[in-house]
Each structure stands twice: as C-alpha cells, then as structure tokens.
Amino acid sequence: MSVVAFTGPRAESPPAARVSWADFLSESLEIDWRASEWDPETLMFVGSLGSPTTDISTCLRPGCGIVVDGARSWCSACRKVRRQLGPDEPLPPRVPNPQWKAWTDTAARFCLAGLHPVVRDELLFGLQDRDRNRFAIRPQQVRLLVEKLPAEAESLRTLTDGSFSGLERSLLRSVQQAVHRLSTVYAGDDGTSGDLWDCAVVGLRAGRERPYTAVSGQLDFTVIRQPWLRDITRAALRALRPAVTDCHRYLQAAAIASSVLTGRPSGDDPRGLRAGDMTAICQAFHTAVDPKTGAAYSSSHRRSLTGWWRRLIDFSRAAGLMDTIPGTFAVRPEHMMGAVETSEDDIGRAIPEEWIAHLDAHLHLLGTSSGFEPYGWTAEELREMYRVYYQVLRDTGRRPSEVARLSERPIEYTSGQPSLIYDNTKAGRHRRRLPIDQTTASVIEAWSARLATMHIPTGCRGYLFPTPGARNRARRGHLSGSQYRRAFVAWLTLVPQPTGLSDDAAAFPVERIDPYGFRHAFAQRHADGGTAIDVLRDLMDHREIETTMGYYRVTLARKQMAVQLVAQLALDRNGAPAPFPSELAYERASVATAYGNCTEPSNVKAGGKSCPIRFQCSGCGFYRPDPSYLAAIEQQQAQLRADRAVARAGDVARWVLDNLDEQITSYERIADTMRRQMIAMPAPERQAIESACTDLRKARQVALIPTDSLHRRPDDHH
Numbered sequence: 063m064s065v066v067a068f069t070g071p072r073a074e075s076p077p078a079a080r081v082s083w084a085d086f087l088s089e090s091l092e093i094d095w096r097a098s099e100w101d102p103e104t105l106m107f108v109g110s111l112g113s114p115t116t117d118i119s120t121c122l123r124p125g126c127g128i129v130v131d132g133a134r135s136w137c138s139a140c141r142k143v144r145r146q147l148g149p150d151e152p153l154p155p156r157v158p159n160p161q162w163k164a165w166t167d168t169a170a171r172f173c174l175a176g177l178h179p180v181v182r183d184e185l186l187f188g189l190q191d192r193d194r195n196r197f198a199i200r201p202q203q204v205r206l207l208v209e210k211l212p213a214e215a216e217s218l219r220t221l222t223d224g225s226f227s228g229l230e231r232s233l234l235r236s237v238q239q240a241v242h243r244l245s246t247v248y249a250g251d252d253g254t255s256g257d258l259w260d261c262a263v264v265g266l267r268a269g270r271e272r273p274y275t276a277v278s279g280q281l282d283f284t285v286i287r288q289p290w291l292r293d294i295t296r297a298a299l300r301a302l303r304p305a306v307t308d309c310h311r312y313l314q315a316a317a318i319a320s321s322v323l324t325g326r327p328s329g330d331d332p333r334g335l336r337a338g339d340m341t342a343i344c345q346a347f348h349t350a351v352d353p354k355t356g357a358a359y360s361s362s363h364r365r366s367l368t369g370w371w372r373r374l375i376d377f378s379r380a381a382g383l384m385d386t387i388p389g390t391f392a393v394r395p396e397h398m399m400g401a402v403e404t405s406e407d408d409i410g411r412a413i414p415e416e417w418i419a420h421l422d423a424h425l426h427l428l429g430t431s432s433g434f435e436p437y438g439w440t441a442e443e444l445r446e447m448y449r450v451y452y453q454v455l456r457d458t459g460r461r462p463s464e465v466a467r468l469s470e471r472p473i474e475y476t477s478g479q480p481s482l483i484y485d486n487t488k489a490g491r492h493r494r495r496l497p498i499d500q501t502t503a504s505v506i507e508a509w510s511a512r513l514a515t516m517h518i519p520t521g522c523r524g525y526l527f528p529t530p531g532a533r534n535r536a537r538r539g540h541l542s543g544s545q546y547r548r549a550f551v552a553w554l555t556l557v558p559q560p561t562g563l564s565d566d567a568a569a570f571p572v573e574r575i576d577p578y579g580f581r582h583a584f585a586q587r588h589a590d591g592g593t594a595i596d597v598l599r600d601l602m603d604h605r606e607i608e609t610t611m612g613y614y615r616v617t618l619a620r621k622q623m624a625v626q627l628v629a630q631l632a633l634d635r636n637g638a639p640a641p642f643p644s645e646l647a648y649e650r651a652s653v654a655t656a657y658g659n660c661t662e663p664s665n666v667k668a669g670g671k672s673c674p675i676r677f678q679c680s681g682c683g684f685y686r687p688d689p690s691y692l693a694a695i696e697q698q699q700a701q702l703r704a705d706r707a708v709a710r711a712g713d714v715a716r717w718v719l720d721n722l723d724e725q726i727t728s729y730e731r732i733a734d735t736m737r738r739q740m741i742a743m744p745a746p747e748r749q750a751i752e753s754a755c756t757d758l759r760k761a762r763q764v765a766l767i768p769t770d771s772l773h774r775r776p777d778d779h780h
Contacts, residue, residue: 076250086248087183092190105182109170109201114521114538117198118170119437122517125155129167131202135437172205181211184218187244188237195274197236203229219245239263239277254300257283257292267305276306285317287324290332292316294378301381308370315371318350319343332384335391344368344397365399372398412582413575414567418456420560421575425449431552436530438517444530448549450509451527451541455577457502458482459584459602462543462577468526471510473503482506486603494603543577550577585610589760624690624754631751632659632688635679635728637735640686655679657694657729658687678721680728689736690755699729 077086100107109116117132121140128137174182207230215221218238223231239262246253246263253263261276268276286292295316299309322343328334347367351358372393378384429445454465464484472483480503482496521538522528529541554572588598599610629642642648653660653670662684665672679685706722740748
C-alpha cells in the first residue's frame with residue numbers, strides 16, 4: 063500500500079546566511095517606538111502619566127505628586143504614614159518639598175545605556191513585542207531587571223533565570239520568548255516544521271479572548287497517525303494561525319478521524335478515500351467519549367468536533383492541500399449532528415434555592431480570599447463590587463457576560479416600576495428591558511452612586527462593573543467573566559458546608575455551582591411558581607419557546623414518583639374519592655386539562671381538546687381532579703365569581719346565573735375536600751405530596767390548554 067506525503071513549505075535562504083544576529087536584531091526594532099517616552103540617543107525611557115500602556119500613576123495623597131509603580135496607590139513615605147494612621151483615617155495633604163524634584167519620577171524611568179549592545183537590543187525588542195501584545199510597560203520592573211543583569215552578559219538567549227526572582231524573572235522570561243521567536247526566523251525556521259510545536263516560539267495567540275502570545279504549551283501532531291493527514295493538518299494550522307485553544311480543537315478532531323482511518327482500507331492512501339470513509343469519521347464524532355473518564359462528551363462538544371473537522375477539510379480543499387483526494391471525501395449536511403433536545407440534566411444546572419439562601423448568608427466572604435487593591439480602590443471596594451455583581455446575577459437571571467457589560471446607570475423607571483436595561487449580546491439584541499424589584503434596583507443605584515465618588519480609569523468609564531485590571535495590563539473595559547469566576551470559585555472554598563438541606567439540595571454538589579447557574583435558577587424559580595411559559599420566555603429573552611420549555615420539564619423518575627403519590631388522591635366531581643388504580647392508568651386513561659384530569663374517552667383521544675361540554679369540568683362525571691390542580695381550581699373559582707358579578711349586573715337569563723352558581727359550589731366542594739385531606743396528613747407525607755404536586759404542575763405546564771382560552775371572551779354570547 064502506498065503512502066502519500068505532502069511537501070512542507072519551500073525552504074528559503076535564512077537571514078543567518080546573510081547578516082549577523084546583531085544586525086538582524088537591530089533591523090527588527092521599531093525605529094519610532096514610543097517617541098514621546100523613549101530617547102534612542104540617550105537610551106533613556108521616561109514614562110508618561112497620560113500613556114495608557116505605561117503602568118505608572120501618582121500617589122493618591124493630596125499634595126504628594128510622586129510617581130509610583132502602577133501596582134501601588136501610595137508612595138513609600140505616604141504608605142508608612144497611612145499604616146500609622148490606619149486605613150480608615152484620611153491622610154492630611156502633603157506639604158511639597160523642593161528636594162523631591164530629583165526622585166519624583168524615579169518609578170517612571172529606566173536606562174539601557176550600560177548594557178552590551180546585543181543585550182540592549184534584545185531587551186528593547188522584547189519590550190516592543192510586549193507592546194504588540196498589549197502588555198503595559200512597568201518602568202520599575204524593567205529597571206530591576208537591568209540592575210540584576212550580569213555585566214558580562216552578551217545575549218539574553220543563553221541567560222538562565224535562576225538568579226532572578228519576582229517581577230524581573232517574569233519580565234526576563236517574556237523577553238526571552240520574544241527573542242527566541244525572532245531567532246527562529248533568523249535561522250530560517252518559524253517553529254512549524256516539526257511535529258511538536260512550541261506555542262510560544264511559533265507565536266500563537268493564547269486564546270480568542272486572550273489576544274496576547276502564548277507563554278507556554280505544545281501542539282503534538284504525532285497523535286495523527288497517517289502522514290498525509292498530519293501534513294494537511296500542520297499546513298492548515300500554519301496558514302490559519304488560530305489561537306492555541308482552537309489549535310487543540312483542530313488536533314482533537316483530526317486525531318479522532320485518524321483513529322477511524324487506521325482501520326479502513328484506504329486509511330494510508332488518501333487517493334482511495336470515499337464518502338463511506340467520511341461517514342464513518344463523522345459517526346465517530348457523534349459517539350466520541352472522553353478518554354480520561356470513559357463517559358460520552360456533551361452533545362455540544364460532539365457537535366463541535368464535527369464542525370472543527372469540517373472547517374479543516376473545507377480549508378484544506380480550498381487551499382489545494384487535498385487536490386489528489388477524491389471530492390466525495392467531504393463533509394455533507396447529513397453528517398452534521400443535529401441539535402439535541404435539552405435534557406433535564408442540562409436544566410439541572412439550576413442552583414437550588416436552599417443553596418442560594420446559604421450563599422446569601424455568607425456573602426460577606428466574597429472577595430476576601432485576596433487582598434488585591436486596584437489603583438485608587440481599596441480591597442473592600444473591590445469586594446463590594448463583587449457582591450453587587452452577585453446580587454444582580456441572582457435577582458435578574460441575566461447571563462454573566464450581560465451583567466458584566468451593564469452601563470454605569472442601567473435603571474430606567476416607567477410609571478414608578480424599575481427596569482434593567484441590558485444588551486443580549488448572544489442574540490444580538492440591544493437595550494433589552496427587564497422589570498426588576500425595587501430592592502434590586504436600590505442595590506444597583508447605591509453602587510452606581512458610590513462608583514461616582516471613586517477613581518475610575520479613563521478606559522473603564524461608563525461601566526457599572528469596571529475591570530480591576532489584569533497581569534501587567536492597564537485597566538480598560540468592564541469586569542470579565544473569568545475575573546469574576548476566579549473570585550467566585552475562591553469564595554466557594556470559604557463558604558462552610560450547609561446543613562439541614564432537603565434531599566434534592568443535598569444532592570447538588572458545590573462543584574456544580576457556577577455563575578451561570580443563577581440564570582437557570584431564575585428560570586426554574588419562575589417555572590415552579592407557575593409563571594406562564596410565554597411570560598417566562600420574554601423574561602429570559604429567548605427567541606424560541608422550546609428553549610424555555612426545558613425549565614418546565616422534570617425527570618421521568620420524579621414524575622413517576624409524583625404520579626404514584628397523587629393518583630391515590632384523585633376525586634370525582636362530587637368530591638368523593640376516585641383514585642386511579644396505578645400510575646399507568648393515571649397516564650393512559652386521562653388527559654390533563656386546566657382544572658384536573660379528564661377520563662372522557664373522546665376528549666382523551668383528542669388530547670384534551672375536544673370537550674363535549676366546553677370544559678365545564680365540575681359538572682362532568684369524567685372529571686378527576688387531584689391536589690396538584692388546587693391552585694388552578696382556586697383561580698377558576700375567582701374567575702367564575704367575577705363572571706357571575708358581571709352577569710348579575712346585566713340582563714341575563716336565570717339559568718345562566720344558576721349554571722355559574724352550580725359550578726362555583728362544585729369547585730368549592732372539591733377544593734375544601736382537598737384541603738381537608740392535606741391537613742389530615744402527617745407533616746412528612748404532606749410535604750411529599752406538595753413536592754409531588756409541584757413536579758406535576760411543571761411537567762404539564764407546556765401541555766395544558768391555555769387557561770386564557772377558557773375565560774369569557776368579548777365575542778361570547780350568553
């Protein structure tokens with residue numbers, strides 16, 4: 063069997079054959095780099111306070127004016143005074159002293175004049191590379207590194223970092239990675255010629271939301287067994303240069319395809335591949351399992367595997383990498399895995415209310431695992447922002463990313479009712495309006511008012527939750543989901559394990575609690591409370607009602623248990639016991655209508671939509687209500703009383719009033735019997751029945767005939 067291999071990129075004369083490393087390095091530097099801060103003649107850098115990419119600031123003490131490193135809010139002298147006075151005592155203004163002039167901006171300066179020319183240019187190239195990756199320069203960090211560099215050093219490439227620590231070590235490693243990438247180009251290699259890629263050397267982005275160059279990690283193409291497929295994958299990634307996280311997805315899809323092709327006749331000879339080979343590969347994606355656990359991947363992950371494979375094949379075909387492979391070896395629409403119906407396990411991400419109450423009781427611990435202070439903020443102010451974010455997340459059911467993007471004044475009032483204004487970025491719908499409680503609005507408004515008195519960097523203005531900043535980066539934009547998640551996860555380790563939980567809540571492990579779970583909890587809370595499905599769809603801002611329907615589903619096991627309990631409590635229209643002999647009979651011999659089960663054969667066959675007496679259930683011999691319908695019966699009683707009042711005020715026949723009176727009396731008799739049954743039960747049994755009733759109401763919420771369609775309509779004739 064022949065093996066087809068694809069040629070790699072054409073080798074060109076490397077720069078190393080033409081110029082020296084020193085000259086190549088010098089030519090690679092940006093000539094006009096930071097013209098207002100860097101002086102190439104004196105080799106002196108003096109940072110500007112107005113530069114968003116230079117991490118410096120001035121001491122917060124009034125009258126001080128000393129430039130400090132961006133990670134600090136106070137100069138050393140003022141920090142000492144602050145410790146003596148205590149954090150809650152305001153510092154008196156500092157009296158200016160002419161002697162300060164010599165060292166006022168020390169934290170903004172560094173000089174490279176004393177370094178070997180190659181070391182100097184390597185360090186300068188590394189700093190420029192950090193600029194390209196949007197890392198702010200901290201002059202104090204650079205100065206510390208320069209001071210510790212060995213006098214005899216002639217290059218940073220061979221320097222070990224064992225004698226460095228802290229700030230200077232992290233900067234040295236970053237510069238060395240940038241110089242290493244440049245040296246591979248100098249040698250005529252971009253790091254992509256072999257089967258093991260160093261992500262930092264290749265210069266791949268760390269991730270879609272992390273646009274800087276990766277600092278670590280490898281891509282191993284040896285997991286792809288066929289040389290031709292390995293060459294195609296490597297060539298595609300070399301051309302596309304996706305983020306590291308995306309590269310791993312491409313590799314995983316290619317590795318699964320490789321394992322399938324290994325056992326097929328044309329696996330090593332792509333010229334013999336056919337449509338059946340592609341079908342086998344896509345079927346493997348649909349049934350893929352995690353090798354670490356042996357469990358099937360989630361349906362979304364299995365769908366994504368097919369998608370990554372399709373993108374790899376489509377690009378390779380368009381780029382001419384698969385010209386010798388038959389066109390029938392392609393991903394067709396029928397190969398794509400269809401969307402799987404949302405299961406109760408997915409909806410099960412809803413955090414139980416008992417857990418939420420427990421978290422509320424320990425909200426004061428949120429953020430206390432870190433003493434980090436963003437410039438101009440105290441640690442307590444940062445913790446307060448985290449607490450407000452949590453409360454908005456809990457009370458509004460918005461996605462974490464939607465809460466993070468809220469404007470600094472997101473509350474608007476209509477007729478005295480507050481609404482939250484937010485952007486549904488997932489669906490591309492902006493300025494959405496969500497009615498909220500005044501309590502939640504007050505929490506948001508109090509934080510917004512406090513925010514107005516705090517120091518907010520220019521790049522963070524306009525957001526309710528400004529970012530606290532990130533590693534070596536100027537503060538720009540809003541709090542990110544990953545930043546809050548780190549604080550949230552650390553908080554969960556501080557919250558003690560709750561006691562006295564119900565069985566359902568106790569079965570919910572703390573590991574499953576995450577910020578997105580509050581959105582599920584919001585939806586489940588409304589579903590359990592009987593909120594109409596179309597109303598909940600609007601509250602969740604879902605486009606399709608099928609998405610919302612998932613929150614009304616319960617597991618089959620829970621539903622069967624609920625039926626088993628409630629079926630024995632069914633009544634007839636006179637309030638006499640009429641239990642179903644089994645849960646199977648409950649399901650098969652009846653249909654759920656708005657006010658109770660119906661056993662009338664023609665109506666059961668029609669799914670409850672062919673009632674011969676127009677849903678006047680309380681007068682029908684086939685009516686079989688149970689306690690799970692008690693709330694609906696009470697609602698119907700109220701509606702009938704309102705209808706009777708309107709009828710009495712109008713010119714209606716006596717039999718109309720008699721009909722309404724009889725229905726009201728019948729429903730009252732049934733409801734009173736149910737209440738007496740419940741009161742007579744022992745407390746544990748009553749709680750079990752109430753829980754079962756809740757489950758049954760959820761299970762049939764999406765199947766019920768809309769109650770509104772049974773109410774009197776304006777065009778009804780009496």
